[in-house]
Amino acid sequence: MINTIKKIWAPGVSGHPLRVRRQIALCNQVGLFGAAATIPYQLFYYCYDFAAYRHVFNANIFFMVIYLSVLLLNYHRWHNTASHVLLLNGCTQLFVVTLFVGNGAGVNLFYFTLAAVLIFLYQRLSIRVYAAVMTLFGTLYLVTHFLFTSADVPTPIPLPWRDVMYVGSVVGSLVLSGVVLYLFRQQIDHAEGELMLSNRYLETLSNTDPLTGLANRRALDAALEREWLRLARRQQALSVIMFDIDHFKPFNDRYGHDGGDRCLQQIARAAKGVVSRAPDLLVRYGGEEFAVVLPDTDEAGALQLAQRLCTTVETLNIPNESLGVGACITISVGVSSITYITPDAHHYGGAHLLKRADEALYQAKENGRNQVVYRAYGCPQSKGIERLNKAGTSFSNTGHAVPEPRNNSTPEL
Numbered sequence: 001m002i003n004t005i006k007k008i009w010a011p012g013v014s015g016h017p018l019r020v021r022r023q024i025a026l027c028n029q030v031g032l033f034g035a036a037a038t039i040p041y042q043l044f045y046y047c048y049d050f051a052a053y054r055h056v057f058n059a060n061i062f063f064m065v066i067y068l069s070v071l072l073l074n075y076h077r078w079h080n081t082a083s084h085v086l087l088l089n090g091c092t093q094l095f096v097v098t099l100f101v102g103n104g105a106g107v108n109l110f111y112f113t114l115a116a117v118l119i120f121l122y123q124r125l126s127i128r129v130y131a132a133v134m135t136l137f138g139t140l141y142l143v144t145h146f147l148f149t150s151a152d153v154p155t156p157i158p159l160p161w162r163d164v165m166y167v168g169s170v171v172g173s174l175v176l177s178g179v180v181l182y183l184f185r186q187q188i189d190h191a192e193g194e195l196m197l198s199n200r201y202l203e204t205l206s207n208t209d210p211l212t213g214l215a216n217r218r219a220l221d222a223a224l225e226r227e228w229l230r231l232a233r234r235q236q237a238l239s240v241i242m243f244d245i246d247h248f249k250p251f252n253d254r255y256g257h258d259g260g261d262r263c264l265q266q267i268a269r270a271a272k273g274v275v276s277r278a279p280d281l282l283v284r285y286g287g288e289e290f291a292v293v294l295p296d297t298d299e300a301g302a303l304q305l306a307q308r309l310c311t312t313v314e315t316l317n318i319p320n321e322s323l324g325v326g327a328c329i330t331i332s333v334g335v336s337s338i339t340y341i342t343p344d345a346h347h348y349g350g351a352h353l354l355k356r357a358d359e360a361l362y363q364a365k366e367n368g369r370n371q372v373v374y375r376a377y378g379c380p381q382s383k384g385i386e387r388l389n390k391a392g393t394s395f396s397n398t399g400h401a402v403p404e405p406r407n408n409s410t411p412e413l
């Protein structure tokens, strides 16, 4: 029902920016309601004494046509003209009708309705013009109220109809202001809803890598900062994995950029299947490099996941014959974890954890690729490296991981 009614003031509204749409819809609504609000008065004049009220009746027909022409003006994109016509028509009608039937009918109360919606009828109404028009409304109301008393007008409304009409005018002007402002409020809510959706969409876009649909580096930075704060609060382990496709340049050279893109997408899909726990974040870090943030995951858990990533990519069997017949795409993986924060560790933060994972990745490349290397968080000068080979054996070349875990037990994933 409401939607059907809305269609009546829809002409000319679509295809504009939100603010203009609101202006046009409001102008159309006031035009329609102005015409509709005149109908009960017309019925009275017609039925009560058409001969006496013919002038007012005919004038009102003219005003109603002008009210409706506002929709046509908006339809033809003359929005400001439509608003001018609406206001001019409203002011003149209230003045002329009160001049004929007297202030006792309360028709001039509709000046307050016009005053209530004035500010919304224009895109940019300067404060001076706004004040001037409001003053004009006030003056017109006072003039009609004090000069056009029932004793002085040509065709006054007789009692008790005058009182009935006055009550009708009070109710009409209140209802009209209320309805128009309610509808306007609805439009604002709707616009806010649309804005929120588009903001959310833009936020998603700004955090997403378009090729793979994974989160991007911006999202990674935010996640690292967030998880580091959580780690500081709750002292639960935090791990980061970085992995990079091996020999991707020759792959690109052989299969072309499109082939490279498809490979990246395949690997992203496969990695998504491995990194499936809700708080984990899989990110395309850039180029052919990916990162994973693993909240509440210690070294053992992260190494297990890293090993699964390595195996999963290998089992995709994406041929990379630039390296020889039967060669397939593999990845090198670097892992770093921190179990709890010492004041020293706190100083370097999540970015340092990422850096350590990157160093481990570099080490994996150095070691011959297609493998996982672990590097503890440590402080920057530490050279502690633990390495897990493809068979899953872990070893450390210095055994010097800093900071030390609280206990030596390896929690379950």
Ligand SMILES: Nc1nc2c(ncn2[C@@H]2O[C@H](COP(=O)(O)OP(=O)(O)OP(=O)(O)O)[C@@H](O)[C@H]2O)c(=O)[nH]1
Pocket (backbone or CB within 6 Å): 211, 244, 245, 246, 247, 248, 249, 250, 252, 256, 257, 258, 259, 260, 261, 264, 286, 287, 288, 365, 369
């Ligand atoms: N198709 C495609 N290629 C990309 C994209 N981003 C980076 N690359 C390519 O990835 C290749 C990365 O090459 P390198 O950094 O030399 O690494 P690599 O050949 O994999 O060697 P290693 O990492 O040492 O195993 C370059 O050829 C880049 O052009 C991308 O979005 N799409």
